[in-house]
Amino acid sequence: xxxxxxxxxxxxxxxxxxxxxxxxxxxxxxxxxxxxxxxxxxxxxxxxxxxxxxxxxxxxxxxxxxxxxxxxxxxxxxxxxxxxxxxxxxxxxxxxxxxxxxxxxxxxxxxxxxxxxxxxxxxxxxxxxxxxxxxxxxxxxxxxxxxxxxxxxxxxxxxxxxxxxxxxxxxxxxxxxxxxxxxxxxxxxxxxxxxxxxxxxxxxxxxxxxxxxxxxxxxxxxxxxxxxxxxxxxxxxxxxxxxxxxxxxxxxxxxxxxxxxxxxxxxxxxxxxxxxxxxxxxxxxxxxxxxxxxxxxxxxxxxxxxxxxxxxxxxxxxxxxxxxxxxxxx
Amino acid sequence: xxxxxxxxxxxxxxxxxxxxxxxxxxxxxxxxxxxxxxxxxxxxxxxxxxxxxxxxxxxxxxxxxxxxxxxxxxxxxxxxxxxxxxxxxxxxxxxxxxxxxxxxxxxxxxxxxxxxxxxxxxxxxxxxxxxxxxxxxxxxxxxxxxxxxxxxxxxxxxxxxxxxxxxxxxxxxxxxxxxxxxxxxxxxxxxxxxxxxxxxxxxxxxxxxxxxxxxxxxxxxxxxxxxxxxxxxxxxxxxxxxxxxxxxxxxxxxxxxxxxxxxxxxxxxxxxxxxxxxxxxxxxxxxxxxxxxxxxxxxxxxxxxxxxxxxxxxxxxxxxxxxxxxxxxx
Numbered sequence: 001x002x003x004x005x006x007x008x009x010x011x012x013x014x015x016x017x018x019x020x021x022x023x024x025x026x027x028x029x030x031x032x033x034x035x036x037x038x039x040x041x042x043x044x045x046x047x048x049x050x051x052x053x054x055x056x057x058x059x060x061x062x063x064x065x066x067x068x069x070x071x072x073x074x075x076x077x078x079x080x081x082x083x084x085x086x087x088x089x090x091x092x093x094x095x096x097x098x099x100x101x102x103x104x105x106x107x108x109x110x111x112x113x114x115x116x117x118x119x120x121x122x123x124x125x126x127x128x129x130x131x132x133x134x135x136x137x138x139x140x141x142x143x144x145x146x147x148x149x150x151x152x153x154x155x156x157x158x159x160x161x162x163x164x165x166x167x168x169x170x171x172x173x174x175x176x177x178x179x180x181x182x183x184x185x186x187x188x189x190x191x192x193x194x195x196x197x198x199x200x201x202x203x204x205x206x207x208x209x210x211x212x213x214x215x216x217x218x219x220x221x222x223x224x225x226x227x228x229x230x231x232x233x234x235x236x237x238x239x240x241x242x243x244x245x246x247x248x249x250x251x252x253x254x255x256x257x258x259x260x261x262x263x264x265x266x267x268x269x270x271x272x273x274x275x276x277x278x279x280x281x282x283x284x285x286x287x288x289x290x291x292x293x294x295x296x297x298x299x300x301x302x303x304x305x306x307x308x309x310x311x312x313x314x315x316x317x318x319x320x321x322x323x324x325x326x327x328x329x330x
Numbered sequence: 331x332x333x334x335x336x337x338x339x340x341x342x343x344x345x346x347x348x349x350x351x352x353x354x355x356x357x358x359x360x361x362x363x364x365x366x367x368x369x370x371x372x373x374x375x376x377x378x379x380x381x382x383x384x385x386x387x388x389x390x391x392x393x394x395x396x397x398x399x400x401x402x403x404x405x406x407x408x409x410x411x412x413x414x415x416x417x418x419x420x421x422x423x424x425x426x427x428x429x430x431x432x433x434x435x436x437x438x439x440x441x442x443x444x445x446x447x448x449x450x451x452x453x454x455x456x457x458x459x460x461x462x463x464x465x466x467x468x469x470x471x472x473x474x475x476x477x478x479x480x481x482x483x484x485x486x487x488x489x490x491x492x493x494x495x496x497x498x499x500x501x502x503x504x505x506x507x508x509x510x511x512x513x514x515x516x517x518x519x520x521x522x523x524x525x526x527x528x529x530x531x532x533x534x535x536x537x538x539x540x541x542x543x544x545x546x547x548x549x550x551x552x553x554x555x556x557x558x559x560x561x562x563x564x565x566x567x568x569x570x571x572x573x574x575x576x577x578x579x580x581x582x583x584x585x586x587x588x589x590x591x592x593x594x595x596x597x598x599x600x601x602x603x604x605x606x607x608x609x610x611x612x613x614x615x616x617x618x619x620x621x622x623x624x625x626x627x628x629x630x631x632x633x634x635x636x637x638x639x640x641x642x643x644x645x646x647x648x649x650x651x652x653x654x655x656x657x658x659x660x
Contacts, residue, residue: 002520002537004596004632006559014560015595018602022586022618056594190332207332229336230344256352261591263627264386265345266334272348288352290654292622297593300628302334324620328657 001199003298008196012053012073016060023324025064029091032084035060036070036091045163045172046070046092049101049156050085051108052077054195055216058153058294061325067160068323069098076195076297077217079107085115089124097125097169099176101155103148104132127169129176131155133185133305135244136213136221147215150257150305151183153293154317157326161319175316179307184245186237187303189214189259190227193296212236216259216296230266234273237304242281247306253287253317254278255305260295262302267291270302278306286314293325331529333628338526342383342403346390353654355394359421362414365390366400366421375493375502376400376422379431379486380415381438382407384525385546388483388624391655397490398653399428406525406627407547409437415445419454427455427499429506431485433478434462457499459506461485463515463635465574466543466551477545480587480635481513483623484647487656491649505646509637514575516567517633519544519589520557523626542566546589546626560596564603567634572611577636583617583647584608585635590625592632597621600632608636616644623655 005011012033019035020028026035034050049059050072059071069092072080080088089098098119102112109130116126132143133151140147159176167175189211192201202218205211210228213221228236241247256271258264271290278285286309294303309317320329335341342363349365350358356365364380379389380402389401399422402410410418419428428449432442439460446456462473463481470477489506497505519541522531532548535541540558543551558566571577586601588594601620608615616639624633639647650659 002540002557002630004520004560004563004592004600006561006599011595011599014602015599018598018600018605018620021605022598022601022620054593054595056598061594190334210332227332230334231336233334260593261628261630262334263384263590263625264391264622265341265384265627268348268352268386269336269341269345270334270348271352272344275348275351285351290348290352292594295593297595298591298630300332300591322658328652330660 001194003196005196008199011196012075016073019060025322029087032087033073034070034084034088034091035063035073036088037063040094042094043096044094045096045169046094046098047101047160047163048088048092048098050074050080050088051103052079054297055294057325062156062323064323066164066319066321067156067326076197079105079111082111082114082118085112086118089115089119089126093124099159099169099172100126100128101152101159101176102128102130103152104130104145105142106144125169127173129155129173129180131180133183135184135186135240140215141219142217149187149216150185150255150294150303151307153255154183154253154307155179157321158313158316161316183305183307184241185303185305186240187214187301188212188233188237189299189301191300193218193299214301216294218296230270230273234270234277238274238277241304241306247283247308249282250308251284251286253307253309254285255289255293257294257303257305258292259299259301260292261298261300264291267302274304287317331524333526335526338529341526342405346403349390355653359417362417363403364400364414364418364421365393365403366418367393370424372424373426374424375426375499376424376428377490377493378418378422378428380410380418381433382409384627385624387655392486392653394653396494396649396651397486397656406527409435409441412441412444412448415442416448419445419449419456423454429489429499429502430456430458431482431489431506432458432460433482434460434475435472436474455499457503459485459503459510461510463513465514465516465570470545471549472547479517479546480515480585480624480633481637483585484513484583484637485509487651488643488646491646513635513637514571515633515635516570517544517631518542518563518567519629519631521630523548523629525627544631546624548626560600560603564600564607568604568607571634571636577613577638579612580638581614581616583637583639584615585619585623587624587633587635588622589629589631590622591628591630594621597632604634617647
């Protein structure tokens with residue numbers, strides 16, 4: 001294992017020190033391992049997310065104006081505790097209630113649920129949306145139902161914009177649910193990833209094989225196949241998405257996401273292949289994102305997320321955002 | 331070799347198709363392999379850069395408002411031809427002259443120089459700045475003198491802002507030279523990289539060794555050592571920079587750059603270590619950048635760039651920029 005780390009058990013602690021040192025927008029509570037926005041906005045709905053670490057910039061890199069108010073950083077690929085999520089919720093609450101954005105993994109759902117109950121005991125109103133956009137498998141290693149993956153970035157962006165615009169908790173929740181309903185994702189892995197505290201790859205993948213439908217923790221997908229060219233791999237991720245949701249003739253936001261160790265040149269190349277397939281279905285890409293937005297440590301590979309949008313969702317997507325991971329509009 | 335590509339010889343062509351499809355700010359001339367800004371600004375000094383491909387987002391990802399007007403994409407790790415640079419210069423010229431920003435590699439310097447002469451024949455005034463910020467080695471595989479690496483990103487940003495503000499070619503050149511004079515970089519590699527058309531790693535690096543002072547094409551650095559922890563590796567990149575330039579007590583922009591395959595969590599962790607060392611020298615980091623800004627395909631590792639700034643450089647750095655690789659302020 002070759003990594004830029006100190007002791008494997010200190011990776012998350014040390015990375016949080018670096019995030020706080022680098023990002024002037026956030027503060028970090030190092031005991032609770034919660035990253036939260038430095039400047040609070042009174043009367044704004046709070047947006048909270050979190051999950052296992054190892055998916056950076058998700059979630060801590062999305063804390064800032066127009067997106068998250070607080071993010072709870074769990075152990076590597078491990079749900080944050082209810083106490084962590086409660087602390088994040090307290091930081092995000094300024095009286096208008098808090099929305100929890102939860103990726104659909106059993107531990108995350110359970111712990112966010114407990115935190116919401118604990119917050120209710122403190123008279124903080126919490127609503128929850130569950131992101132479950134991965135079309136690869138119906139149930140998986142860590143989930144009942146579909147896994148929550150790339151769409152989470154767009155839920156956080158769009159719900160964050162709605163909250164920043166002063167919308168009520170009910171309205172912010174409604175738009176977040178609309179995103180969840182209209183988005184789908186699918187990914188492929190060329191290599192495994194290595195959790196620092198484990199020290200060896202999460203799974204074995206022969207030199208000439210790839211995993212179709214991989215999860216963001218290295219969970220198995222649909223099948224293993226021999227490596228194919230980008231043209232055919234693009235079909236492998238586009239087709240299952242289009243079979244699952246009728247995007248034909250729609251306007252979409254398309255996110256071609258790298259899993260952590262894939263160079264940007266390859267991601268652009270893959271996007272070009274994906275775009276041709278979308279064009280053929282008269283799917284109009286209104287906004288394209290190409291880069292590392294939700295990663296799996298040092299895994300090589302990519303995922304595609306499509307979100308069907310209308311003018312309202314597009315306006316919220318385009319609204320100013322100022323985080324280390326996404327920034328535009330101001 | 332596991333990559334998201336079609337035929338290895340088509341990687342650059344295919345990636346340029348993807349860049350043009352994804353980025354609404356740019357157009358691509360696919361014959362010349364030049365990425366240029368869609369909207370031209372009459373009377374603005376043109377900013378042109380370019381170099382071998384494989385360092386994305388550098389340079390094509392920095393074409394847009396407030397940064398580059400055109401970038402010439404050479405073959406992988408290979409200088410663009412004089413014809414390519416001339417075409418980029420023609421695209422960038424709107425009558426106020428053009429600044430060439432050239433990384434100090436023998437082929438790049440020669441071909442940009444020839445292009446400048448060809449442009450002069452067309453009555454386009456061209457000035458040139460050479461970036462040579464890498465403190466690792468004095469001469470190297472592809473250079474007489476120091477290599478141009480991470481500082482290039484900051485030269486492009488700051489010169490781009492000066493041009494956007496309506497400064498003259500002489501003034502834009504002067505501020506670019508000021509950046510070149512006041513910036514230094516140093517990098518380390520944990521792994522080699524694999525050029526697609528070659529199909530195997532550029533160099534061999536045993537499982538427990540790393541290369542100190544690596545170049546962005548896998549050229550040898552200062553020495554190979556056994557893998558160390560991040561705390562000691564931070565010293566390995568900070569110390570040579572501080573020995574080469576007196577940053578003590580200065581205000582700086584610090585860029586902790588990933589080489590392509592290193593996860594963001596590790597980059598943040600390394601930044602935390604670097605920040606402690608800078609604090610100890612009373613170096614005040616005014617702006618921090620942590621991420622993949624100038625890469626070496628799928629190499630794992632990082633580099634640090636420090637630029638001593640005054641109010642003028644900081645104001646130009648903070649000026650609005652709208653490219654796929656760097657975006658803020660509007």
